Amino acid sequence: MSWKTVIGLEVHSELNTKTKCFCGCKNEFGDKPNTNCCPVCTAMPGALPVLNRDAVERAILMGLAVGCKINNYSVFERKNYFYPDLAKAYQISQLEYPLCLGGGLEIEVDGVKKFIRLNRIHLEEDAGKLIHTSHGSLVDYNRGGVPLIEIVSEPDMNSAEEAVAYLEKLRSTLLYVGVSDCKMQEGSIRFDVNISVNREGEPLGTRTELKNLNSFKAVLRAIKYESARQIEELEAGRPIIQETRRWDDEKGKTYTMRTKEDSQDYRYFPDPDLIPLNVTDKYIESIRQKLPKLAPERKKEYISLGLTEQDATLLTNEREYADFFEAVLRELNEPKFVCNWITAEVFKKLNALEVDDRKITLNPALLAKMLKLYKDGEINQAGARKIFDIMWNDLTANPEKLVNELGLKQMNDTNELRAVLERIVNDNPKAVSELKAGNEKTMAFFVGQAMKATQGKANPKLVADIVRELIK
Amino acid sequence: MKYLDLSLSEVLDLLNAGKVSSVELVTECFDRINETSDLNALNSTYKDEAIKRAREIDERRKNGESVGALAGIPIVLKDNINYLGTKTTCASKFLENFVSPYSATCAERLHAADAIVIGKANMDEFAMGSSNENSAFGAVKNPVDNTRVPGGSSGGSACTVAARQCFAALGTDTGGSIREPSSFCGVVGIKPTYGRVSRYGVVAFASSLDQVGPITRTVRDNAMMLNVISGADEHDMTSSRVSVPDFTSKLEAGVKGIKIGVAKQFFTDALSGEVRNALDKAIEWYKNAGAEIVEIDLPSLVTALAVYYVISSAEAASNLARFDGVKYGRRAPEYTDIVDLYFKSRTQGFGAEVKRRIMLGNYVLSSGYYDAFYRKAKRVQKVIRNEFNEAFKLCDVLISPTTATTAFKLGEKANDCVAMYLTDIFTVPINIAGVPALSMPCGKDANGLPIGMQIIAKHFDEETIYQVANAFETAHKEDK
Numbered sequence: 001m002s003w004k005t006v007i008g009l010e011v012h013s014e015l016n017t018k019t020k021c022f023c024g025c026k027n028e029f030g031d032k033p034n035t036n037c038c039p040v041c042t043a044m045p046g047a048l049p050v051l052n053r054d055a056v057e058r059a060i061l062m063g064l065a066v067g068c069k070i071n072n073y074s075v076f077e078r079k080n081y082f083y084p085d086l087a088k089a090y091q092i093s094q095l096e097y098p099l100c101l102g103g104g105l106e107i108e109v110d111g112v113k114k115f116i117r118l119n120r121i122h123l124e125e126d127a128g129k130l131i132h133t134s135h136g137s138l139v140d141y142n143r144g145g146v147p148l149i150e151i152v153s154e155p156d157m158n159s160a161e162e163a164v165a166y167l168e169k170l171r172s173t174l175l176y177v178g179v180s181d182c183k184m185q186e187g188s189i190r191f192d193v194n195i196s197v198n199r200e201g202e203p204l205g206t207r208t209e210l211k212n213l214n215s216f217k218a219v220l221r222a223i224k225y226e227s228a229r230q231i232e233e234l235e236a237g238r239p240i241i242q243e244t245r246r247w248d249d250e251k252g253k254t255y256t257m258r259t260k261e262d263s264q265d266y267r268y269f270p271d272p273d274l275i276p277l278n279v280t281d282k283y284i285e286s287i288r289q290k291l292p293k294l295a296p297e298r299k300k301e302y303i304s305l306g307l308t309e310q311d312a313t314l315l316t317n318e319r320e321y322a323d324f325f326e327a328v329l330r331e332l333n334e335p336k337f338v339c340n341w342i343t344a345e346v347f348k349k350l351n352a353l354e355v356d357d358r359k360i361t362l363n364p365a366l367l368a369k370m371l372k373l374y375k376d377g378e379i380n381q382a383g384a385r386k387i388f389d390i391m392w393n394d395l396t397a398n399p400e401k402l403v404n405e406l407g408l409k410q411m412n413d414t415n416e417l418r419a420v421l422e423r424i425v426n427d428n429p430k431a432v433s434e435l436k437a438g439n440e441k442t443m444a445f446f447v448g449q450a451m452k453a454t455q456g457k458a459n460p461k462l463v464a465d466i467v468r469e470l471i472k
Numbered sequence: 473m474k475y476l477d478l479s480l481s482e483v484l485d486l487l488n489a490g491k492v493s494s495v496e497l498v499t500e501c502f503d504r505i506n507e508t509s510d511l512n513a514l515n516s517t518y519k520d521e522a523i524k525r526a527r528e529i530d531e532r533r534k535n536g537e538s539v540g541a542l543a544g545i546p547i548v549l550k551d552n553i554n555y556l557g558t559k560t561t562c563a564s565k566f567l568e569n570f571v572s573p574y575s576a577t578c579a580e581r582l583h584a585a586d587a588i589v590i591g592k593a594n595m596d597e598f599a600m601g602s603s604n605e606n607s608a609f610g611a612v613k614n615p616v617d618n619t620r621v622p623g624g625s626s627g628g629s630a631c632t633v634a635a636r637q638c639f640a641a642l643g644t645d646t647g648g649s650i651r652e653p654s655s656f657c658g659v660v661g662i663k664p665t666y667g668r669v670s671r672y673g674v675v676a677f678a679s680s681l682d683q684v685g686p687i688t689r690t691v692r693d694n695a696m697m698l699n700v701i702s703g704a705d706e707h708d709m710t711s712s713r714v715s716v717p718d719f720t721s722k723l724e725a726g727v728k729g730i731k732i733g734v735a736k737q738f739f740t741d742a743l744s745g746e747v748r749n750a751l752d753k754a755i756e757w758y759k760n761a762g763a764e765i766v767e768i769d770l771p772s773l774v775t776a777l778a779v780y781y782v783i784s785s786a787e788a789a790s791n792l793a794r795f796d797g798v799k800y801g802r803r804a805p806e807y808t809d810i811v812d813l814y815f816k817s818r819t820q821g822f823g824a825e826v827k828r829r830i831m832l833g834n835y836v837l838s839s840g841y842y843d844a845f846y847r848k849a850k851r852v853q854k855v856i857r858n859e860f861n862e863a864f865k866l867c868d869v870l871i872s873p874t875t876a877t878t879a880f881k882l883g884e885k886a887n888d889c890v891a892m893y894l895t896d897i898f899t900v901p902i903n904i905a906g907v908p909a910l911s912m913p914c915g916k917d918a919n920g921l922p923i924g925m926q927i928i929a930k931h932f933d934e935e936t937i938y939q940v941a942n943a944f945e946t947a948h949k950e951d952k
Contacts, residue, residue, distance in 0.1 A: 042799060044554075045570070045676075045794070046552075046553075046671075046672065046675045046676065047672070048672050048707060049709070050709055080793060082814055087799060088793070089793030089796055139798070139799075265838050267838055267839075268842075269786060269787075272679035272710070272787055273676075275709055275710060
């Protein structure tokens with residue numbers, strides 16, 4: 001009987017609030033160590049936490065976006081453990097009464113759709129950061145107390161590809177809702193994987209937990225490695241030990257971090273410094289009003305504008321793409337035309353970048369201007385691409401000026417073109433007879449020749465019309 | 473002594489009338505502190521700064537500028553209350569050299585009222601104890617009888633006020649730590665309603681039970697101090713938004729028609745005869761003064777001590793985990809790795825009683841025991857709270873002894889922690905219920921040791937406590 005892999009994911013995502021979760025310090029990545037700190041987030045004796053309502057609101061927004069039930073009553077608890085990056089020696093988190101329960105996301109792998117259920121989303125605080133140097137270890141508490149949501153899935157995924165599809169969808173949703181910047185390199189989104197294998201029809205196997213996964217690629221590779229390792233162990237008659245394993249990205253292997261026996265007892269209990277969090281239905285509704293249009297709704301709109309489902313999906317995969325598409329559309333109301341350029345040319349540029357760096361910085365109004373020139377036949381495709389290349393790197397480049405500077409204005413003068421083409425037709429009798437015989441591919445030859453003769457400025461549509469007329 | 477025999481309110485009148493200067497008061501306090509230094513009431517003092525501040529306030533007052541409600545009054549803070557730039561040791565070796573980078577809200581409010589902080593009072597380490605013998609800086613002596621304990625954990629605060637080293641002090645009370653030493657030293661101390669006074673900046677022992685409160689020589693002084701430190705604080709989510717009345721407004725209202733509850737559970741066989749007599753006499757006095765005496769039943773009161781040791785220890789274990797030797801405080805001079813650093817720093821930094829509570833607290837929170845201890849204790853807490861709520865439908869205040877006996881000898885209970893814990897049997901239920909309670913003197917035993925009476929009211933009704941207390945105090949002034 002074949003093996004089945006069962007995967008559940010825990011995703012930690014930092015919320016992009018202005019200030020930390022329980023004090024007024026700035027929530028900012030990359031500042032000088034220990035500058036965004038106060039008595040509260042450095043756990044000075046006597047300091048007390050005060051809940052940041054903005055963090056609660058963002059957590060609820062995300063919960064609503066993925067269909068969670070928002071609990072009217074939730075409780076912050078202390079998760080007690082010693083570690084130098086954890087100033088209070090406990091993390092404020094939620095356990096028994098989390099803020100959001102249930103919900104889920106639909107993923108698609110190889111054309112197959114699947115609903116991944118969520119167990120919960122709860123609000124907690126991040127720890128600081130340890131920096132190990134040759135002189136010893138240093139602690140930076142800037143990140144200590146930054147609000148996090150932990151999004152816990154049910155074990156509904158059965159392959160590394162499904163896990164990654166889920167993570168991509170989750171990241172996209174977080175970005176749509178606008179509650180996290182999801183920068184993997186900065187650690188603002190992090191993943192833990194729970195994984196087990198069992199034979200088809202048999203009960204679930206013993207699971208291991210994988211830590212230190214900080215890219216989609218690492219998740220993909222780690223799951224593939226770990227499920228193969230577990231199968232190999234079981235087939236060799238060795239049991240799987242419930243443990244936490246660390247992924248070594250360089251070696252491409254997982255290693256034992258700690259087994260269940262030496263796992264910690266976190267001694268959770270309700271934090272007496274924080275009163276239980278009561279959110280009224282009215283408050284939840286007021287937050288729901290702030291929920292931006294999400295992917296499915298926008299996709300529907302785009303299809304109604306005449307886009308194919310495939311194009312609509314591509315444009316709505318990330319909020320940024322959709323926002324950009326709509327911004328260009330406001331300047332140039334040619335949905336299909338704008339979509340084609342974005343999905344072909346813009347995406348080509350983006351795909352050459354690392355995931356974290358895939359940002360569209362182009363000014364949509366300027367792009368619309370360029371596309372209008374192209375649409376109106378002022379420039380041809382080659383010219384449009386040339387200008388676009390420049391615009392991608394020079395965000396203030398003016399396409400109209402570039403047309404003149406680079407002499408890209410398309411040759412639309414029929415007489416001028418006719419003169420050029422008469423010569424080409426005369427010089428190539430063989431091609432003429434092929435075209436006459438109905439071989440339409442030969443037209444490309446004439447267009448190519450015309451481009452050559454005009455330094456790429458000929459209007460290809462006009463060229464075709466004139467050639468047809470000349471060989472009549 | 474010229475002024476220190478006067479009350480805070482009396483001396484404030486003199487200050488406002490220009491008959492005495494704050495500098496004179498501060499100077500007299502420091503003379504007195506030097507004379508009585510063997511009491512070991514204070515862990516640190518700030519003479520130069522205090523005189524400088526007194527001079528500034530005198531100047532402002534002389535120039536007719538506006539001054540705060542306690543302008544020029546020398547006071548003392550318990551050594552677990554942060555006050556910017558001063559040491560806050562919690563009487564622990566662990567924080568021996570810790571200097572506060574910020575001020576507690578209560579200290580800030582006193583400062584803003586132009587009170588002058590002249591020092592920090594000794595205490596049981598991290599406020600854990602009932603005799604002030606658990607201080608890393610030595611025991612405090614009872615100013616009435618130097619062979620006896622002043623009570624704890626705010627022993628230094630009660631002692632410094634009783635010994636006339638200052639006009640008022642702040643203490644903290646988690647299970648009786650203001651009231652028991654106030655009782656033993658013959659002064660007035662209140663544990664306000666939970667949430668009445670901000671805990672921000674007060675080093676936490678048990679967060680759900682801790683309250684800051686004043687210790688003074690008179691009821692009026694106490695109400696004046698509480699006026700200044702009470703009220704909501706944006707830095708403490710557990711501080712209450714319930715409005716703060718002027719606690720002195722009903723002081724002279726008398727007790728006619730006041731219903732005084734007496735619960736048999738407070739009058740057990742553990743009471744010494746003299747304490748019982750003093751309380752009986754006090755209740756008799758109230759009856760004669762026009763109060764109505766109501767019998768009250770608090771059947772679950774007896775469980776409060778157990779509930780207290782589960783909840784307070786659990787919270788303490790977590791609250792004290794931050795003292796790990798990484799960020800501040802004591803770090804063991806030698807260690808092999810991070811775990812060894814934690815282990816040695818904490819082993820060396822904490823005293824025996826603190827370690828005992830940490831172990832107890834971690835035990836009751838650990839997996840497999842949580843339901844049996846912590847969760848159950850929280851459930852019983854609700855029952856106790858309800859009994860008090862029911863009681864206050866029948867009476868305005870409850871009266872009980874603060875402690876079963878008067879101050880015991882130094883060392884008498886030092887090696888018997890259960891006997892020590894039982895000292896707090898009448899004060900602990902008040903913190904469990906979250907209600908306010910005041911201890912005030914109501915007589916003396918044959919050795920001249922003060923006997924304390926506890927007056928308890930419903931949540932946020934400190935006003936009635938002060939009213940009832942002041943009536944008794946006014947009528948018994950000559951007895952002092």
